[in-house]
Amino acid sequence: MKYETQKIAYQYFVAATLLFGLQVIFGLITGAKYVWDYDPLINFIPFNTSRAIHMNLLVIWLLIGFMGGTYYLVPEEAETDIYSPRLAAIQLYCFVAIGVAAIIGYLAGWSWGMPFLEQPTVLKFGIVIVALIFLFNIFMTMMKTKKWTVIQGVLLGGLVMLALLFLFGVFFVRNLSTQYYWWWWVIHLWVEGAWELVAGAIIAFILLKLTGVDRELVEKWLYVEVGLVLFTGIAGTGHHYYWIGTPKYWFWVGGIFSALEPLPILFMVIDTLRDVREKRIEIENRIPLYWAVGSAVMHFLGAGVWGFAHTLPQINKWTHGTQVTASHGHFAFFGAYVMINLTMIYFAVPRIRGVSLKGHGRSLVALRLMVFSIFFMVLALGIAGVVQSYLQRILGMDYLTTQDYMKLWYAVMWVSGWGVVTGVFIYIVDFFSMGKPSKITA
Amino acid sequence: MTLSQGRAIFIWGTVISAVIFLGLTYDSISKMPERTHEEKLSDEVANGKWTWQRYNCNDCHTILGIGGYYAPDLTKVMSRRDPEWTRQFLKDPHKVWPAKRRMPNLHLKDEEIGNLVAFLSWVNGIDTNNWPPKPMAVAAAGPSQMPGEAVFKAQGCSACHKLSGVGGDIGPDLTHVGGKRTPEWIQQQLENPKSHFPDSPMPSFAKLSPKDMKDLVDFLSSLQ
């Protein structure tokens, strides 16, 4: 850590870590409702409420993690302190407060009712204000710099894109098809556009620092990767426009562009491995490196391979609206954004706290357990989804009857979910022990 | 490759894709009124959409294939169910459809129910490029379905009855009911189940139109 104000990131990582724990607990609650027909919580936390909470917590903590990562990264890149650490702190408290208000609101039946964007409109305006404060603070910090690096540029571009796209999910539209048209501008263009830019910049920064390879090399590949992400991902939005009331030309545009989306993700894997191989400095702290490599591979499998599997209209016709989508959603979010956040945390926190990670094998236990369990979970959901597609769409069985045939796979999903939760709690324990000086050797 | 070539890939990649995407967006949005029959999108439908959102229905049910996977897709539900049945169901789901996996009673007001049914009927008319697809097995068997079978589906009989292995367990399996009961007896059961079974939980279907009633009785009687 080079600048005192980078420390503000730590608070962000604490908040993100705690909300991650809560998110997976709500995953278990939601999953249980598939395994047992009788739901004792039906009048307090019905399925829709627990799903909304599970998903909102996910998005909130990932965004908080990205913000923390940004506050850590920008001073070092821009070679200057953060414009206003106080504003950064206020912004975090406001964001957490809005998140908590949203969750309590859902429990009380207060919802805007579009999936993932269930936050009531007042809270959405609050989120917009928080985003503006954040962008202002980052922008003012970058303005102080003497050299604009590509990493900073891509990061800022991703963050601005992220904030602008959110506006397409704020307004009520009378026509459901049109509402969903714009809804995908938030959901798809976030995870397959803006977030990839943010994540790409963060990973480039970490690899640069860890391996000491040439900045020019890292930055030119960053350009190529995010360029291809946007080239394939923007028009690739069309893979969500096959069946929502939009014209048939999206079969072609969505199919072709989105089928190319795995390409830049594959480049990221190759890039990561090359940087590690060509490292110029002896890597002392290998733990973030394990996470970075794991993330590159899981990102490719979850988003690239699992996404590609159902992206062509000929296949999507049968799998759309089944558990196949849920399988991909878990794999992609975990492989890409959960693991990138944890990579950032394991990179930054030891530097903020001035400790070494020697003796933190526990982090790798958490890594292996999470990856292993998620793998089983998405396999189970994937099989459930294929069974569902077959029974419902090929044989014409009615929806509720198909669910009986999927019970076994729901059970496997749920048991694996306990593995995920265990992994997450090992991570949480490890996170809070990083500050304990007793283990320090450096 | 150099840094400036990398930058060129970034800029051109983004611009080309964005131009294609924005152009087609303009076209798609301008076709929306026609493809979704916006002329039928009344205030009642819009209010129904808001009711749908307010109660967060979409996090259990998919619609247009998007949402939670916990409950049936509702894009074309009004092709399967009749409006009256849907109203009754929304009033008290478990009473009308005692499935093992329950939908909670949302305590909807009658006006909200009316708006929801209007909304779902409007959604039913959206041109979804034939999604959900007609099941392959059914498509292969051809349009041999008897008209009464559609009534059977629309009225939600399978919530309580099995037919060839598919359906609920509250009432008896009807796969061979035609061999066991006369058409008159069946009609009597549909109009007034309590006349046969004093504590019958089966609702009366006396409200069916004479044609639907006849089709349904013919269909059941054909199940030998």
Ligand code: HEM
């Ligand atoms: C890290 C990147 C990604 C994340 C986090 C992600 C996440 C998700 C999520 C959560 C959904 C479900 C949305 C809903 O509830 O309806 C979804 C849908 C989908 N994703 Fe991804 N995805 C990613 C990348 C990709 C890529 C690269 C592809 C294609 C190669 C892809 C193809 C699809 C398709 C086709 C669907 C629609 C499924 C359907 O509804 O039929 N995704 N994605």
Ligand code: HEM
């Ligand atoms: C304890 C582990 C977990 C369990 C048991 C679990 C369970 C569930 C369940 C049952 C759903 C609802 C699916 C539906 O609508 O039918 C869901 C949705 C979702 N969860 Fe999880 N989850 C867990 C962990 C996670 C993690 C770690 C992530 C992030 C990486 C995640 C991301 C998501 C996403 C993106 C969706 C929406 C999927 C879609 O609509 O396609 N979950 N989860």
Ligand SMILES: [Fe+2]
């Ligand atoms: Fe997508």
